[in-house]
Amino acid sequence: MEIAYIGEQLFWGKIGNFLIMLGFTSALLSGLSYLAALRTGDSSWKKLARGAFGIHAVSILGVIGIIFYLIIQHRFEYLYVWEHSSTTMPLRYIFSCFWEGQEGSFLLWMFWHIILGAILMFRTGEWESGVMSIMALVQVFLTSMILGVIVLGQKIGTNPFVLLREHPEFAKLPFIKFPDYLNRIEDGRGLNPLLQNYWMTIHPPTLFMGFALTVVPFAFALTGLLRRKYSEWIKPALPWTFLAIMILGTGILMGAAWAYESLSFGGFWAWDPVENASLVPWMTLTALGHVMLIQKHRGNAIISSIVLASITFFFILYSTFLTRSGILGDSSVHSFTDLGMSGQLVIYMLFFLVLAMVLMFIRRKDLKDNSPEEQFASREFWMFIGILVLVIGSLQITFTTSTPVINKLFGTKLAPPADVIDHYNRWQIPVAILLCLLIGIGQHFKYKQTDWNQFIKNVVPSAIASLVITLISAIFLGIDYPVPYYILLFASVFAVLANLSYMIKVTGTKFNKAGSSIAHIGFALLLCGALISNSKKEIISRNLKNVDLGKDFPNKENILIEHKKDTLPMGEYYVTYAGKVQEGIHIYYNIEYFKADEQTGEKKKVFELAPFIQLNERMGNVAEPATKHYLTKDIYTHITYAEIEKKDGSNEDEVYQSPTVMEMAIGDTIITSNSFVILEGLDKNIDHESNHLHDMDIAVGAKLRVEDVNKTQYKTLPLFLIRDYTMFHQDTEIPELGLKFSFQKIDPVSGKVEISVREKKSNKRNFVIMKAIIFPGINILWTGCILMVIGTAIAVRKRFSKSLS
Amino acid sequence: MKNKHIIAIVVIAISIAAILSTVADSSTYASFATALKSPNKTFHVVGLLVRERPQEYNPEVDADLFTFYMKDMEGIEKKVLLHMARPQDFEKSEQIVVIGKMEGDEFVAHDILMKCPSKYNDPKSEIESMSRN
16 A cells, blocks of 8 residues: 655655666767767767767756755655764865765766866867767766666666665665654664865865866767877877876875864774775876876877776776775775676776777777887986886785785685785885985986986986985984885985975976976975975874883783873873863863973873764774974874763663773782782682572682782672572672672683673773874975975966867 | 887886786785784785774873774674774774784784765665654
8 A cells, every 4th residue: 555655755766767767868969979070070960979978067057956955844755865964063074975975976076077177178179089088987887876766677876865764774674654754753863973174175176077087088088089180199198197197186084184183093094995996096096197297298108098098987986986886895994885786887987998998999909119229318218117117116015905806706715915004005116216316316317318317417416415405304304214214215316306406496486497406306305395394203292111012912002191290201291181071972172291391390281182083883983193384393192091971871781880800810919900809719608698699509709819009908708699590690799899799600621700890980080092193294294285286287278278279 | 119119118017016016015805814923914804894893092091092802704803902092982882804914813903994884875864863853
């Protein structure tokens, strides 16, 4: 029987579904018409294609608009709205809600393609039909991801307008059968609190814009193959490639900044598979940008250009596959859930790979490279080497990141390396060294042929200066600082100085020509900052109580600090825990840092930090660090553990902590917060009457001696008994110490017993466990990031103005 | 073309090295039984937290030691010594992956990955709370 549900607004969902279908068919129509226009050169095809793309754009924008409207209106009859938003959520997070789920993030990606398509349609002239046909085909695939229709028993895409009551898990529930079920839904599930962060408002759209931009060089390259204009596509595509490098790079760095500011792993980069998945296409994209420059100046890198454009786009799709198919499940914390779309994603990935390969195969005769050998002393030769280094570096990252895929394909059981950071660094530090050296010398070579004497004259001063700087820094870094790090330090300083000297000598005041130098300086500074802040980071919260377990077990990083009592020395600081404040779902812990006055020795407060724990019923509580920024260093402070009082629970649970259960042999000790508990022996002669036992009970007592900090001794005898074949325990209490004892088990074989101790919560001192790390020179890294973006922006502007003129 | 051939060989050689190093460095998803056989090797052991058994964290004594019991996918139960502060909301995790080595009869771990059921968009827990209304 059909139930007449009350209060549902199904109208918008129906419109939305219609728009998705319309968006899908119009993208397909547009793509095919553009291909027809490309073949026939008939302008009526082109008109049709443009119109269809326009309809596609309007449809997708409509879908996006409707989802926003439904989120604002809290229409929880829609699963997507319920899953990702709630009435209590501040409106400023509405964008984050929108792209929290897969469907929304696909729409965000499509949104950028539409903006790009609208520009490319009118700006690319003779290239329009080819480039736009690829764009439209990409949109066909992306729209199919949100179709949510079943064809031949196979579900295609997940639809953002699915109703809550249609979800198989919900459909089973009794309350869904009530016509007024909507009133019974209290609230939406809400946005994951981890994402309630301003970085999460700007990082995803930037990253997806970068993703979207990589399709442009790919579309141009394929069009070049289709039109047999193998080298002509380079010029119009070049500014877009560098724009992609800039935007994708910015997106990745924003993710790093987010991790540094609000994630708990203590750093900006962790070689997480999801991070790697966006870094790899950036590396191949940067390689592509440079190979296109070689092609433009020397005309002998056409195959490499086409191959790299295809590889980059492939890696974008591969990264989408990795993060969205659920295959990373065990190895990454922040990938999406499997929505059963992996098959579709594989098809998407292979389609464009095969398309590029087939086109190259068909045109293989035209692509034969008859150009002369590069000169050793030419810029293109060294750029080519740099490109190879980038590609090799990206392949290494891909191999290791792909272990879950390899496991799936070959049935192996490889896990990520036990020390992931070390594994990647071993490979990527040499890559970074080579890149820095090449960046340093690259610009001092000229295309075609360079005069060696002139080159040496230009480069040697920078090299000597870098060597001097490296040697001076050795005073601070010490003899035992690893040699590869010294080499990287030298290489990055050299890259900075060499580019600086090039900038002063060659570009002079012509600011718009300085783009590449500034970007290269930025890149080298970024690596230099990463090196210094990581290799010289100092964990000042040294836990000196522990035995040293060696390098693999860094068990000395967390320290207990008691409320208003401890003043612990950490590095040059003295640290106290001044108290906590709860604001909404955040508990802030005030950690105060003092410094001793040099003359008087008096401790003065220099700053305080308030790292917090976000209470999060759904995802589990999350701790967020707080960081004090100085010009030369940052002090990072993170709460790794704190007791959090729970409001619910029985009376007993409110007063007592959860029990500590110990398996004890005679003579063993349990340590509580205020005493030692020693098992002295077992007593089998229990007086039945005084212990209120039945006649037939078999009872054993555990003789416990409890000694508090003042050496006062207490004796207690919890009982373990068997009554009518059932085990019981009779507990005892020492009220003076706030302790309860329970004798729960005897192991007849080993003779060991199980004793559980419960302590009053008020016993527990108010404390936190914290970690504090000093990151020196982290600002070198951020300066590098900013310079890299500015430099690339200048280069992009110059290339756009050139390509338009 | 000669340069290009040399370059191609270099690229292939380094790629093979990269693959080999990935395989050599990678640890293995294994059970406690396998980990017991090679005590010096690092393993990733996937399992479930044994809630009935005691968990111990005494930061006063050692803020970097947390012990608990885990049952691996073959049903073998072992004590795990995790050399870290007790992870926030540890008890909420459903599946856990511990990374470390067997030492005697205990698994000494230096890292842990936890999966909370709800993190993976499983609406079941929410449904249960809803149907109580």
